[in-house]
Amino acid sequence: MHLLEKAGAILVGSLLLGIGVNFFLSPFHLLDGGMIGIGLLIHYYFDFPTGLSMIFMSIPLYIYAWYYQRKLFIQSLHGLLISSLCVDWLSGFQISWDIPVYINAILGGTFIGLGIGLMLRYETTTGGTDLLAKIIANKLAINPGLIIFGIDVCIIFSGIGIVGMTTFLYSGLTILFVAILTSITVKETV
Template sequence: MRSGVSIAIGSLLVASGINMFFVPHHFLDGGMIGIGLLTYYWFGLPPGLTIIVLSVPLYAIAFYKDRSLFYRSVHGLWISSLMIDWLHPLSDRVYLSPLACALLGGATVGIGIGLMLRVGAATGGSDLLAQLLGRGFGFNPGKVIFLFDSLVLLAGLSVIGGEAFLHSLVAISTVGFFTTLLAYPTHNDGFSFR
């Protein structure tokens, strides 16, 4: 029950943050969400559907390599991706400066992802890929996610332009901060980074 509630609330926060704060200014996030946003900005394709389609091969690998990881993550993928597309009408409801949107959007998305990671769910295949590479080859999943996020952001530079690129860096940094804060709490007092 707790897991389902965390996935639902986390997905709602991710979808709201993406649509209210990122889409109006053409910001990118990292990972599969970033690729979904890139395909939306470039081709007009629904980002949530793109995330699902591109994540299917990675989830198929997870199904055969680590079923518990697959089962913990597949719900987060479906719910968050569908909510991203379903809440798209929110993309023309907030009128704030690009910097405010980068910070607020990053916090909203980061809290959502942090809540989901806390119960073992993921929003897309890049997080799953990082976990599989970490377990299979001993790579640090955080470093793999950072590398993948950086590649997505660099790939989007020509699509979103320099100003949106810089604001996307702020947004992704804010996402990372709040994700780490919520996904890895200590059991003693408050939160700490691992």
């Protein structure tokens, strides 16, 4: 795999992720799972930048990866930094579409799933729970999209008190599409 090809995948994947978060989820206070979901919860509750929250919350997993999965650490650190930067950079371009919330949930999940899947295909992650899913997938030979889905369900359940039941249900639709598109996109390499 060429370095330029991998760099392009990280950039495109990060932009897809930033578009999904800022154009489709944030305007409706929808959640994703994983570190993105935790970053969104922190953003909704404290108005702290989502991408920066993703970096801070990923530090413990990167410490683990440094000691036990050094190659994955090296391959994923730039994915975390670029995707977090794209999420925060694109936050200034939020657009509220005049389409139903469930369509925003589906489109947001689709963009995020494509971005994460593209990055996983090129052996990098957006950090946090994607990194955790990649570590588990490497050890158990399981599709990382399925692991991400399980983690995502736990994250959005933790946010039900902040976003309410209706938004929680739409967020469930988001993570379903994230999981489907991630699984489809990385299927060739697992």
